[in-house]
Amino acid sequence: MDFNKNSEKLNSENAVSKRTESPESKKEIVIGKKTLVFIVGLPGSGKSTFAINHFPAETIVSTDRIRQEISNNPANQLVSGKAFEIAKTLVEERLRRGEIAVVDAQNLSEDTRAQFYQAAEAHGARVEAIFLDVSAEESVERDHARKKNVGESYIKRRGSAHKTAEASLRRSKHVHAVHAIKSNEFDTVSVALPEDDAEALEADKELYKEAGVAEAMITAAETGFLRKEIPEELETIPLKAGSVLFLENEEGAGTKTFSKENFLPHQIIDAKNIARRIKTNITDRAVTDMMKNILRQRLWLNLTTVVSYPPNFPYTAELESAVKNNAEKRKLEIPVSFIRIVPDAQTQELPKELAESEKTGVAPLMTTINKNDAARFRVEVIRDAPQDSPLFIMGDIQGCYKAMRELSGEVRKENITKKKSGESEPKRTIVFVGDMADRGPYDAEAVIYITSLVRANRAILVKGNHDENLLRGLRGKEVNSEETRSTLQELKRRLKPASLQKIIEVLEKAPVVAQWKGVVVAHASLPRIPRPEEKFAESENDDEDEKGNKAHGERHQIIHGARSGRFVGGRAEVWKLHNTVAHDPDVLIVGGHTHEEEPITDLIAGTTILDANAEIKGKLWGMYYPELEFASAEEPSVLKKYEILTGKELPRGQELLAFIEYARQQGFIEIKHGTGEYEGLILTTYSGITEACNAWEKYPVLREFRGLIIDTKGNIVARPFEKTHKAGDEIPLDKLEIPPEKVFEKANGSLGIVYFWKEKWRVATKFSFESEEYTKPVYEMLGRMDTSALDQAKTHLFEIILPNDSHIVDYGGKQDLVFLNSIIPETGEPADWDEVGKTARKLGTRTARDVTADFPNKTIADIYRMLQQEGSAANLEGVMAQYSDTEGKKVLVKVKTREYDDKKFVRDRLDWKDILESFDPKTMEVPPENLEKLLSYNFDNAFARATLEARIQWIKEQYREIARQTLEFLSSPKGEADRIFQEKISRGIDPKRALEESLRSAAANLKELLKDYSGEAFKNEMGALMGFLRGIMSDKEKPEARLIGHAFAKIQKMIEQEKKKKGKNSFWIVPQ
Known part of the structure; x- marks a missing residue:
């Protein structure tokens, strides 16, 4: 059979008898029975919207929805593996029955699609892909406009995978057809479905109109933080948090009202709903197996859960046994209640002990409610946690002592005012989300002051990763963090052993999780809220034999964060709090850890992150609870450094030294202190993190740190030119439609920095003052040259080409020193090209080749397009194009060749x-x-x-x-x-x-x-x-x-x- 992957209209084996299209439709996609459909696109590209507009709800297998059914949080990456397992099972069950299965996920790579391919092949199903050709930039705009915000950085990071996804799909031997749709075509595309599916879609659309929640029904975008006040005239049914309610009910208005008013859809494991999604009868074993699978996950995560089923459902006892077995295996109690909503029975009077439920711990319930009375009952989930009280929850302090004192001072004023006025409301308590110190201006002061607040019962410290590192160090154990070692040294220098012991005691007693009825504070993540019998979150045992067990693993995730599996600049990346929590919807989870631009509340995940880079940006944030209002205070010394970081000019003297230390602490630059004859010098270079994150786009001054050498007074001794921008990457081509003033060869070697210090010419690289491998050969080559050509007041830059340090460009085993330019250290101003040529000739070496004449009447964008053509420039890294910006400053832009980019990818990736x-x-x-x-x-x-x-x-x-x-x-x-x-x-x-x-x-x-x-x-x-x-x-x-x-x-x-x-x-x- 011929499967044309580029067809606009494709008839499958199963003819379609009814089409869902508009008269003005220009593109039609025909989907037949027994077909696996991938909706492929970036987050925010409109995948879920497209799915619900063109396919019946029961056909759509959404991994976000399943994540929410498992954990109450569609963004929870910790349950992704299990969510994809369940998604595969749903797909298999639908394909086994000859139905359409639509996978609504990113679906950007073959490895994530592979398990679904297996399901399709096992059942002889056709596979089609609908590729949403929406760019990362447009997806970011769409993401900002919706409630379920994923974030710009994540979407842009997935952009490269999206660019290759269409080609990957077209190459795949598993995929029979690929339909690419641009965003401006969304309204003109129609999907032709088999008759029964088309009818189901029309019925869904009618429901969506009535409910007004079309996208929410599929993307599970219901809020993850929901507070409901129960009117006094309604009767309350208390239910213990983490319990299971078995709800036997018949369809009808009363039943729907009871479920809708008391629970969010993802809290209910409904037998009829599962049967519809599988497209089978409710008595099919597959339905119960799916219900048990979801139930087991929710039980493990301690989530309040409803198991809903009609009368005479044959597998109720089996589901009850699943709860019992889970409780016995974990050696704890999982309360189980039963409510029958029936049309022809008298509503039973609720047991009297329920009125005292909060005192008795909430007794399990067994009762019957007439469906006509169901609307007057409201379920109140009772958490075994302290009552809510006024709190001020403060983000990661990281040594921002003055800002912290200002915020805590405001809380103290409020409490004094309450006391003077005789208010009965409890005092407001400060809760620190963790990370008292490290990387800040006043690390020791912050630790000392927070310790005093905690000991005076004015504050609670929730343990963060930096706090745990500090505790290890105070106990005499090895600490890997340089920042924590610095804090330790300062504390030991200033405090007596007795005072240090007080800090140890506070850190030892610091909870990993602090709970109240409506809020839970955890530093980095919260895989699940522990039941009262579970102590993993409070474990203080840091012994080696504890490592590796599940309790320790969860505790480590809460404090240190859950790793995403990626590394950025040599550091393991961790998921944000939004991506790592599971909790009931009446609870807000507050934490920090992941360095946001500003405080973020995600109502879908039910989380607030208060770490807003105080140690970088100089603004510390906190939140009043239960008011949910943000407040901030500034850290003046950090604010000043942040202004430098976001600018383009280097400071001088002591201010430069202070800025370098600040940038080093934040991981933006690396420094080396000179020893021996280089003592008194400091070599600074951008870090791997800066390079991996392209941080100099956000913080331009970091471009200056590519081998900048200063002395201990903050004077610039040697200054290379700043990190150049890449055409087509860091500078868009539409901004480079200008003719270059000069174009010259980009030599492919290692940067040599030649400077005059203490009456002697010196040679450094970006990474070292001297090395056998690089600087020694340069000294030898300079020794054969006329160095009187070099101005002693300037820094002179060379490309070092060595036979034993071959790069991508093949120089035939030559050893060479290519003169690049001379820089005035104080201003960073380079010499003009004529002066560079004269210096090189007198010195006795060559410059980079001037190739301006090779590109007549070309803009820099034209040059980029030429060099990116395959075979256009062999054995050349690229060219450097010079132009003047709007302020008259000479700017160099790097234009790489296609051959170099290809070879560099092979070498590095x-x-x-x-x-x-x-x-x-x-x-x-x-x-x-x-x-x-x-x-x-x-x-x-x-x-x-x-x-x-x-x-x-x-x-x-x-x-x-x-x-x-x-x-x-x-x-x-x-x-x-x-x-x-x-x-x-x-x-x-x-x-x-x-x-x-x-x-x-x-x-x-x-x-x-x-x-x-x-x-x-x-x-x-x-x-x-x-x-x-x-x-x-x-x-x-x-x-x-x-x-x-x-x-x-x-x-x-x-x-x-x-x-x-x-x-x-x-x-x-x-x-x-």
Whole structure:
């Protein structure tokens, strides 16, 4: 059958009898029965809106919705794995019954789609993809406009995956059709469905009109923080938080009102709803299995849950047993209540003890309600936590002592006023969300003052990761954080042991979670609110033997955050609080940790993050509770540094030294203090985090730190030119439609910084004052030049090209020193091009080649487009184009070639270790989804793909050769071992013992064969060969796995040897 992936209109095997389209429709997508449909796009691109506009609700499998059904939070990444498992089950059940299944998720990569492909193939289903061609920029705008805000940084980070997703889908052997839709086509696209599905869609639309919550029904965008006041005339049914209510009910207005007024839809596991989504009868086992799966997840997360079903539902007892088994396994109580809503029974009077429920701990309920009376009952969820009281919850302090004193002073004034006026309302308590110190201007002062507040019962400190690090250090344990070590040293310098002990006591007693009826405070995340019997959140045990168990793991997540699996600038990225909480909707979770631009309240997740980068921006935030009003105070010294950070000019003297220390503490720059003859100098360079996050776009002054050298008085000794912008990336092409004043070659080596200090010419790189590898050769080359050409008052920049430090551009093994420019240290002003040329000629070296004449009548944008064409500029990194900005300042912009970008991707991103790990050991092939993951945003790049295929082929060839050599090498020891084994068996010796004795004989033989090996090499080779031999001779072991491990270890060694031989910055495809 011909599946045309580019068709505008495609008829599938199952003819469509009814179409849902508007008369002006220009594009039609035809979807037949037994079809798996992927809605593919970025967050905010309109996936869910498109789904509910074109498909019946029951066909849509939304991972956001499932996350919310599991955890009450559609953004909860901690339950994503389980959500996708349930999504796959729903898809399988629908496809098994010959129905349409629409997967509403990002669906941007083959590995996330793979499990659904399996379901489709297992049931012979067709697979189609609807690709929403909405850019990251437009998705960000849409995201800002909706309630379910994902965030700009996350969407832009996913942008590269989105760019390759369409190509990935079109290449996929699993996908039969891809329909790409631009945002301006959304209103003109129609989807033709089978008749019953089209009718279901029309019925859904009528319901949406009535309810006015169309998108909310699918995206589960109901609020995650909901307070309901119960009118006095209504009767209250108290329900203990974390309990399960079994609700037997018949359909009708009273039943709907009871459910709607008391619970959010995702809190209810409804048998009829599950049956509709699977497209089956309510008595089908698949319905109960799905209900149990969701119920188990909610029980683990301690969420108040309703299990709803009609009369005579056959599996109620089974669901009750699931609750009982969970409680017994965890050795705790999970209260269970039962309510029957029926049309023909007298409403039972509620037990009298329920009136005293808060005193008795809420008795489980068994009662019957007439459906006509159901609307007058309201459920009140009772949490076993202290009553709400006035709080002021303060974000991460991070040493911002003055701002903290100002905010706490306001609270103190309020409490004094209350006392004087005789108000009966309790005093307001300060709650710190954690992280008292580190990276701030007054770390020790903050710790001392907060300790005094806590000891005076004026404040509660919830433990943060920096607080836990501080406690470790005070206990004499090793602390990895340089910032915490600095705080420790300051505290020990200023305080006596008795005072330090008071800090230890406060930190030891600091809760990991602080709870009240309506609010819970946790520093970084809250996987679940613990039941009263569960103590994991209060565990203070930091012993090594505790590490690895579930309780410790959850506690660690709460304090340190839940890792996303990505690394940014060498640091593990953690999910935000919004993405890591599960709680009942009448509770607000407040925390910090993740450095937001300003305080953020996410009502869908039911969270508030108060960490607004006080240590960077100089503004500390807090929130009044229960008023939910924000307040802030400024930290003057930090504010001043933040102004410098967001500007473009470097300060001078002591102000520069203070700024450098500030930028270092925040992780923006790295510094090296000179030793020996360089003592008194400080070398500063932008950090890996700054480079990975492109932080200089937000904080321009960081561009100055690429080898800036100052002395201990804050004088600039050597100043390279600032980090240049990249055309088409950091500067959009529409802003570069201007002719360049000058264009010259971008040399491809390492930056050399030459400066005159203490009556001597010095050479540094961005990372060191001196090195055998780089600065020594430069000194030798300068020694053969006329250095009188160099102005001693300026910094002189060179590109260092060395034969043993080859980069991507091949210079044929030459050693060269290319003169780039001279810079005035105080102003950063470069020399003009004529002066650069004169200096180079007198010095006796060359400049970067002037190639201005190669681009006549071209704008910088034109040059970019030319160089990005394949084969346009061989063996060239790119060019530097110079122009004057609106203020008359000379600006350099970097324009890279396509060839260089391709080779750099291969060198830096196509990691050999990742390639080896991507192999399927059963087939010794790399699955398609792993190919996509390896190629990342360059999925459709021909050069990158060809290189990857070449590397995979080389690995397979090496594996086959190593396998052949290994079998040949083992032929003699194996023959001897086989002979001894058979001899032992013939004598009636136990096979296990016979095997061991025969292997001992083989070991002696092998030892002789490996006599040329020694030390660790002998140990590794002997162990691998004996393991493989054991696998061959034993029925219980798999020798192939041993052989693959042995071969891959050898291949990795070959790769490392090649890296060492070629140099870390060189480009090569496979070892020679």
